[in-house]
Amino acid sequence: MGMSEFYGRRNDGESIATIHRAIDRGVDFIDTADMYGPFTNEELVGKALAGRRNQVVLATKFGITRTNDPLARGINGRPEYVKACCDASLRRLQTDVIDLYYQHRVDRNTPIEDTVGAMSDLVHAGKVRFLGLSEASAQTLRRAHKVHPITALQSEYSLWTRDPEDSVLPTCRELGIGFVAYSPLGRGFLTGRIARFEDLDPNDYRRHSPRFQGENFNKNMELVRHVETVARGKGCSPARLALAWVLARGPDVVPIFGTKRRSYLDENLEALKVDLSADDLAEIDRIAPKGVAAGTRYPEALMHVLDG
Numbered sequence: 001m002g003m004s005e006f007y008g009r010r011n012d013g014e015s016i017a018t019i020h021r022a023i024d025r026g027v028d029f030i031d032t033a034d035m036y037g038p039f040t041n042e043e044l045v046g047k048a049l050a051g052r053r054n055q056v057v058l059a060t061k062f063g064i065t066r067t068n069d070p071l072a073r074g075i076n077g078r079p080e081y082v083k084a085c086c087d088a089s090l091r092r093l094q095t096d097v098i099d100l101y102y103q104h105r106v107d108r109n110t111p112i113e114d115t116v117g118a119m120s121d122l123v124h125a126g127k128v129r130f131l132g133l134s135e136a137s138a139q140t141l142r143r144a145h146k147v148h149p150i151t152a153l154q155s156e157y158s159l160w161t162r163d164p165e166d167s168v169l170p171t172c173r174e175l176g177i178g179f180v181a182y183s184p185l186g187r188g189f190l191t192g193r194i195a196r197f198e199d200l201d202p203n204d205y206r207r208h209s210p211r212f213q214g215e216n217f218n219k220n221m222e223l224v225r226h227v228e229t230v231a232r233g234k235g236c237s238p239a240r241l242a243l244a245w246v247l248a249r250g251p252d253v254v255p256i257f258g259t260k261r262r263s264y265l266d267e268n269l270e271a272l273k274v275d276l277s278a279d280d281l282a283e284i285d286r287i288a289p290k291g292v293a294a295g296t297r298y299p300e301a302l303m304h305v306l307d308g
Contacts, residue, residue, distance in 0.1 A: 001033070003260040004041035007188075008201030012044060014261060019048040021262045023055050025269060031154075031180070031256045033061035033104055034089055042092035050094060059100035059152075059180075060089050061134060063107065064305075071208060071301045077107030079118035086122050100152060102132035106307035112136075112144050120148035132180070137307045138171040150177050157181035157253070159190055159242050159284070160211070160223060160293035173252065184246045184255035185268075186211075186293075191239040192224050210295030219294035226287040236274050239264075243271035245284055 001007075003015035019030065032045045042060060049056065062085035065074035082103075089098060101122065103115055122128040130151035133144055144150050153172050157164050158181065172179045185191055187206055194200070197207070197217050206212045211220055224238065231241040246255040257268050276284070296303055 001036045001041065002258045004037040004044055006036075006205035007258075007260070008204050011260070015044060016048040018260060018262050018265050019045070020052075022265055023052055025265075027269070028056050029059070029254065029256065030056045031059045031182075032093075033064070033102075034085060034092075035061070035064040035066055035104065038066050039088075039092060042089055046092055046094035053095055057099045058093065058095065059102065059132070060093065060098055061102040061104035061132075062086065062089065063102075063104040070205070071299055073105075073302060073305050075105045075107045075109075075305055077103060077110040077112070077115035079114055079121075082115060082118040083122065086127055090127060097127060097129060099129045100132050101128040101130070102134045102152075102154060103136075104134050105305050106133070106136050106140055108307075112140050113147050116144045116147040116150075123148065135306050136168075138167040140307050141168070141171055141175070141177070145175050145177070150175070152178040152180050154180040154182055154256075156183045156297060157246065157249075157255075158184045158186050159227065159245055159288040160186045160220065161297055162288075162290040165290065169249075169253075173250075179253045181246050181249075181253055181255045182258075184257055185239055185242050189220060190224060190227060190242040191237070192228055208299050209297070210299060211293055211297065213295065216295035223288060223292055230280070230283060230287065234274060234276075234280065236270070237267060239267060240271040240274050241284075243268055244274035244276055245281075247271060248276045248281060 004010055030045060032041050034042055062082060063075060063077055065076055101119060119131050131148055132152040132154060133150060134154040136153060141153060155164050155168060169179055188194055197212060200207050210216055227238045227241060231238045234241060243255055246253060259265050259268060
């Protein structure tokens with residue numbers, strides 16, 4: 001996502017080099033969406049994967065519509081829209097099949113059964129291999145899974161966003177659905193590299209995020225300081241610790257980090273070497289319990305599109 005929009009200036013050359021480095025290092029899960037850019041990120045990923053498509057599991061999403069207002073979002077899960085989006089994504093990604101196709105957000109005006117029914121048609125047509133949902137509630141997940149097996153649920157999950165632990169993650173485990181954790185580094189906040197709100201690029205989306213604003217920023221920095229202390233004790237960076245914590249949630253939890261630079265990619269992959277003991281996890285639970293973050297995770301205008 002950040003390679004094309006939302007997190008400051010883009011550099012397609014470095015982004016493609018980062019994707020190539022990731023594949024070379026064994027990363028085999030690439031995640032994008034039609035609304036990133038919009039549309040331009042799928043084109044970037046398609047270009048980067050030319051000649052290497054068979055080395056990765058490729059995931060993309062449909063369902064969020066955009067306007068000129070950077071904070072405005074529409075949701076569309078109508079069957080005809082689903083199928084049109086899939087064809088467009090296939091063209092941009094320069095592929096004949098999408099490995100994992102997500103509904104990006106749940107459309108409250110379209111029964112989930114109708115949306116997933118259309119997605120199932122794409123599987124039978126050979127255009128999609130597996131289906132996923134993003135930011136869906138446990139109830140919606142159950143309804144969808146009855147129509148067609150849901151392979152993965154993608155939702156925000158990190159040391160400062162632990163909401164999925166209430167019902168979504170247990171439901172995934174009951175139904176045998178993998179969990180994909182986006183923003184495992186708290187949109188970069190948990191890395192400790194963002195010292196001041198003013199350090200954010202003028203067109204950085206995070207300037208609109210409540211957790212990055214005013215007193216919320218200062219309160220959340222206290223969490224970062226605690227994470228830094230634990231990280232020093234483990235001989236690693238805060239970013240590695242935050243990713244290692246998500247990895248430690250279970251083999252069915254896969255974090256996707258959104259770095260757009262090779263240097264950060266290499267650092268993030270070092271999280272695989274961080275071994276967290278039971279005592280470490282207990283200490284992290286103490287400093288980062290559910291609800292620890294100050295501020296909602298999206299601006300009010302975007303919170304309403306989250307299911308449940």
